Amino acid sequence: MSTFLxxxxxxxxxxxxxxxxxxxxxxxxGVLNIVNMAQGAxxxxxxxxxxxxxxxxxxxxLALVVALLGGGLLGVLSELVIFRTLRARGGHRWMGLVAxxxxxxxxxxxxxxxxxxxxxxxxxxxxxxxxxxFGGVRVQFLQVVILVVSLLLMAALAxxxxxxSVGRAIRTxxxxxxxARIVGVPVGRTILITFFLAGALAGASGMLLGNxxxxxxxxxxxxxxxxxxxxxxxxxxxxxxxAVAGGFLLGxxxxxxxxxxxxxxxxxxxxxxxxxxxxxxxxxxxxSFEERRA
Amino acid sequence: xxxxxxxxxxIAKRFQGIVAVDSISFTAEAxxxxxxxxxxxxxxxxxxxxxxxxxxIDAGRIALDGETLSGCSPHEVAARGVAxxxxxxRLLPDQSVLANVMLGTHLGHRxxxxxxxxxxxxxxxxxxxxxxxCRALLDELNIAHLANVPAGDLSxxxxxxxxxxxxxxxxxxxxxxxxxxxxxxxxEKRQLGDLILQIRSxxxxxxxxxxxxxxxxxxxDHIVCLNFGREIAEGTPAEVRASPAVIEAYxxxxxxx
Amino acid sequence: MSAGFSQFFAxxxxxxxxxxxxxxxAYGLFLALSANMFSLATGGFMALGAYCSVYCTMELGWPFxxxxxxxxxxxxxxxxxxxxxVLRLRGDYFMLATFAFTxxxxxxxxxxxxxxxxxxxxxxxxxxxxxxxxxxxxxxxxYVVFTLRRSYFGRAIAAIKQDDVVAQSMGVNVxxxxxxxxxxxxxxxxxxxxxxxxxxxxxxPGDFGLLRSVDALIYPILGGVNSLAGPIVxxxxxxxxxxxLRFSNQLREILMGALVVAIVLYLPGGAMSVFKLRRRRxxxxxGAKLAPATxxxxx
Numbered sequence: 001m002s003t004f005l006x007x008x009x010x011x012x013x014x015x016x017x018x019x020x021x022x023x024x025x026x027x028x029x030g031v032l033n034i035v036n037m038a039q040g041a042x043x044x045x046x047x048x049x050x051x052x053x054x055x056x057x058x059x060x061x062l063a064l065v066v067a068l069l070g071g072g073l074l075g076v077l078s079e080l081v082i083f084r085t086l087r088a089r090g091g092h093r094w095m096g097l098v099a100x101x102x103x104x105x106x107x108x109x110x111x112x113x114x115x116x117x118x119x120x121x122x123x124x125x126x127x128x129x130x131x132x133x134f135g136g137v138r139v140q141f142l143q144v145v146i147l148v149v150s151l152l153l154m155a156a157l158a159x160x161x162x163x164x165s166v167g168r169a170i171r172t173x174x175x176x177x178x179x180a181r182i183v184g185v186p187v188g189r190t191i192l193i194t195f196f197l198a199g200a201l202a203g204a205s206g207m208l209l210g211n212x213x214x215x216x217x218x219x220x221x222x223x224x225x226x227x228x229x230x231x232x233x234x235x236x237x238x239x240x241x242x243a244v245a246g247g248f249l250l251g252x253x254x255x256x257x258x259x260x261x262x263x264x265x266x267x268x269x270x271x272x273x274x275x276x277x278x279x280x281x282x283x284x285x286x287x288s289f290e291e292r293r294a
Numbered sequence: 295x296x297x298x299x300x301x302x303x304x305i306a307k308r309f310q311g312i313v314a315v316d317s318i319s320f321t322a323e324a325x326x327x328x329x330x331x332x333x334x335x336x337x338x339x340x341x342x343x344x345x346x347x348x349x350x351i352d353a354g355r356i357a358l359d360g361e362t363l364s365g366c367s368p369h370e371v372a373a374r375g376v377a378x379x380x381x382x383x384r385l386l387p388d389q390s391v392l393a394n395v396m397l398g399t400h401l402g403h404r405x406x407x408x409x410x411x412x413x414x415x416x417x418x419x420x421x422x423x424x425x426x427x428c429r430a431l432l433d434e435l436n437i438a439h440l441a442n443v444p445a446g447d448l449s450x451x452x453x454x455x456x457x458x459x460x461x462x463x464x465x466x467x468x469x470x471x472x473x474x475x476x477x478x479x480x481x482e483k484r485q486l487g488d489l490i491l492q493i494r495s496x497x498x499x500x501x502x503x504x505x506x507x508x509x510x511x512x513x514x515d516h517i518v519c520l521n522f523g524r525e526i527a528e529g530t531p532a533e534v535r536a537s538p539a540v541i542e543a544y545x546x547x548x549x550x551x
Numbered sequence: 552m553s554a555g556f557s558q559f560f561a562x563x564x565x566x567x568x569x570x571x572x573x574x575x576x577a578y579g580l581f582l583a584l585s586a587n588m589f590s591l592a593t594g595g596f597m598a599l600g601a602y603c604s605v606y607c608t609m610e611l612g613w614p615f616x617x618x619x620x621x622x623x624x625x626x627x628x629x630x631x632x633x634x635x636x637v638l639r640l641r642g643d644y645f646m647l648a649t650f651a652f653t654x655x656x657x658x659x660x661x662x663x664x665x666x667x668x669x670x671x672x673x674x675x676x677x678x679x680x681x682x683x684x685x686x687x688x689x690x691x692x693x694y695v696v697f698t699l700r701r702s703y704f705g706r707a708i709a710a711i712k713q714d715d716v717v718a719q720s721m722g723v724n725v726x727x728x729x730x731x732x733x734x735x736x737x738x739x740x741x742x743x744x745x746x747x748x749x750x751x752x753x754x755x756p757g758d759f760g761l762l763r764s765v766d767a768l769i770y771p772i773l774g775g776v777n778s779l780a781g782p783i784v785x786x787x788x789x790x791x792x793x794x795x796l797r798f799s800n801q802l803r804e805i806l807m808g809a810l811v812v813a814i815v816l817y818l819p820g821g822a823m824s825v826f827k828l829r830r831r832r833x834x835x836x837x838g839a840k841l842a843p844a845t846x847x848x849x850x
Contacts, residue, residue, distance in 0.1 A: 030643075033643075035643075035646075081812070081816075082815070082816070086816065086819055090819060091815065091819025092776075092820075094584075094768070094772045095772065095819050097765070097768065097772070098768070098772050098811065099812050099815040099816070102807070102812045102815070103812060104808075105804050105808040106805050106808030106809060107808075108804060109802070109804030109805040112804070222761070225761065226654065226761050229761075230651075230654075232647065233647050233651060237643055237644065275633075275652060275655060279640070279648070346720060348720075368716075368720055369720075369722050369723055369724045372721060372722035373722050377721075378720055380716075384714050384716065385717075386709065386713045386717070387713075388713075393709075396706055397706050397707070397710050397717075397718075397721050397723075398721055399703070400706065400721050400722050400723055401721075401722040403702075407699075407704065407731075410699065410704060411694075411695060411698050413698060421701075421702070421703075
């Protein structure tokens with residue numbers, strides 16, 4: 001029982017970082033319908049921004065703000081340099097994939113140049129070393145902080161999308177760019193803001209996961225991109241609450257399969273399951289929405 | 295070549311509970327031109343999409359020369375000899391006029407990929423024959439000089455002609471024309487009318503969906519008028535034009551005045 | 552002269568092999584892309600071809616040619632198996648499903664130790680792949696694509712790519728055409744995987760992940776998906792670029808990324824579109840575009 005609870009705690013804190021990252025992915029891939037392969041690199045970039053800030057002696061909350069802003073700026077950069085230009089020139093959306101992947105590699109190269117290929121760690125903080133035991137279940141203060149921060153970010157995004165004029169604009173652009181233009185939504189600026197949000201979420205999750213595993217490396221983005229895509233499948237393309245649920249689900253699946261399933265094919269079963277989900281419910285596990293036969 | 299008879303019995307289509315077409319029945323006699331008219335949103339294009347298999351029908355039955363057509367997928371419908379044009383012209387804009395029309399010959403080719411890869415003489419002959427046929431078709435439609443122009447560069451009227459040529463290249467028994475006169479000027483409409491009569495004289499059954507009552511009256515043997523997904527009148531052009539229901543549908547009710 | 556050539560060949564044969572191999576993969580993807588199938592299954596197909604052929608040569612002692620064929624056929628069978636359900640998915644869901652397929656294969660490769668060697672992979676694979684094998688395969692692919700493009704099949708595929716409703720209305724069985732192209736893509740990528748395994752002495756699960764699949768997409772897209780030569784141009788360019796940038800080991804990745812971005816931005820139709828620029832009008836704004844595309848109103 002205590003193993004179960006322990007894994008539950010670990011899975012929830014891990015899953016919350018996945019959820020934050022996947023919200024950003026689903027905003028770009030699903031809501032804007034753009035394939036941005038650099039999303040993983042923004043995640044890596046955020047981890048380094050946070051790391052640099054922490055090494056400069058900034059307190060952790062400020063370092064997180066730096067990671068958020070840094071990731072967001074990278075997102076804005078990708079829109080301004082690549083996607084906006086491609087749109088203006090009538091490039092196919094496949095070209096966006098190629099260019100964003102090239103951008104991702106550039107960012108990995110820049111990170112290698114600037115920080116070296118060695119794995120780096122966040123400065124040890126006595127506060128984050130604290131942990132409590134509840135009947136054999138160890139809860140780290142770090143895990144609590146990560147969960148709380150993640151939940152705050154989710155709440156902030158939900159508020160932004162549902163209640164603010166920016167959110168209305170994003171939803172209108174997602175529904176139809178032409179309609180948005182007709183009703184006077186500034187389409188270009190709205191897309192830019194969405195890129196900022198997605199980059200910021202990736203950056204924040206980079207710092208959170210970097211702290212959770214205490215590992216930061218230039219190559220951490222690629223695996224995260226795989227996880228982001230997986231969560232999108234679980235949650236449904238463009239479904240933000242689905243991304244949150246899918247993120248937690250993936251975190252729990254990973255942690256529990258390590259703890260309980262001894263079969264060497266556990267991950268294959270997991271991905272096989274995802275494959276089946278795609279076929280049976282292509283709009284994600286958490287949708288009640290039947291896709292129209294087009 | 296002789297056309298096929300199209301029979302439609304009480305077909306219906308709902309989209310998410312909204313009735314688009316509600317129990318329509320009519321017959322397009324073999325070798326004749328049948329006009330399907332009605333105001334915007336009356337269910338004309340929905341009816342056409344049901345006949346061509348793009349939409350599944352919720353009720354009723356469609357038959358071509360007595361054999362059931364409903365339930366077939368679009369490519370099967372095409373293989374049965376039904377060709378169509380689109381209301382919003384759908385050509386492949388980057389490709390030449392000839393290449394666009396050649397697509398219509400798809401069904402006429404023997405499907406053998408290995409023979410194609412080996413460029414067997416039979417395959418080459420078939421290709422040449424198809425090309426000759428398409429060029430002859432372009433000639434008949436007075437657009438032979440445009441054969442090598444990208445379809446996207448053509449004028450509106452010429453694009454309509456290319457679409458009709460592509461449909462005719464399938465050697466159809468039944469040709470469905472979806473608002474072919476939309477956006478045409480008076481002279482172009484007159485030419486189109488002549489073209490439809492020319493197609494009719496070659497024996498192909500034509501179902502003409504059109505907004506323009508004058509054009510439909512001129513070329514049709516028989517007219518069916520729809521409004522709000524229902525059939526409100528049917529008969530010869532003169533009968534339909536005299537029908538109070540049709541006049542009301544087109545001119546609007548006078549009650550409020 | 553001939554000595555000079557053989558010397559040149561000896562020092563660059565690895566690069567030539569790699570260019571040819573990537574060109575082959577590029578044509579495998581080209582088949583899928585030509586019917587609008589944005590496939591991330593390449594990594595999975597290549598893994599199937601590689602592991603199967605290596606198993607045939609090393610465990611079963613088969614000769615090389617049937618082993619490659621077996622690998623290609625297994626990958627084609629995989630494509631046929633997943634193709635039927637996956638092809639019914641629309642747009643990006645197709646992409647995500649093929650991605651999931653690649654991950655399933657990669658994870659199986661990672662864990663089926665007795666056949667795949669697990670995380671360590673298989674080492675000391677005999678080097679059977681000769682340059683001429685690869686060259687022949689590429690030549691065959693160029694011929695196949697060239698011949699198909701000028702047949703009814705090519706016209707049907709071009710129609711499917713631009714407007715599948717039109718294709719259906721002209722009697723094209725869209726599903727059957729796309730499935731056969733997807734299976735052919737699986738076959739070619741499987742063969743490429745088998746040839747790669749017997750070229751590099753080594754296969755491991757890390758060779759066949761998401762990045763492998765995305766790289767494979769980049770070759771034809773960068774070269775131009777509407778041109779016969781596009782896949783070769785894209786593959787050779789992407790393969791040679793890192794070599795050309797060897798002078799600055801430090802900045803190689805960054806320069807490469809910048810160059811690719813520049814090409815994409817200045818030639819959004821792919822490198823081969825250079826030759827069409829003169830007769831092409833500016834793209835219509837309503838045409839295929841990279842866009843936060845209008846979602847179909849799912850009323």
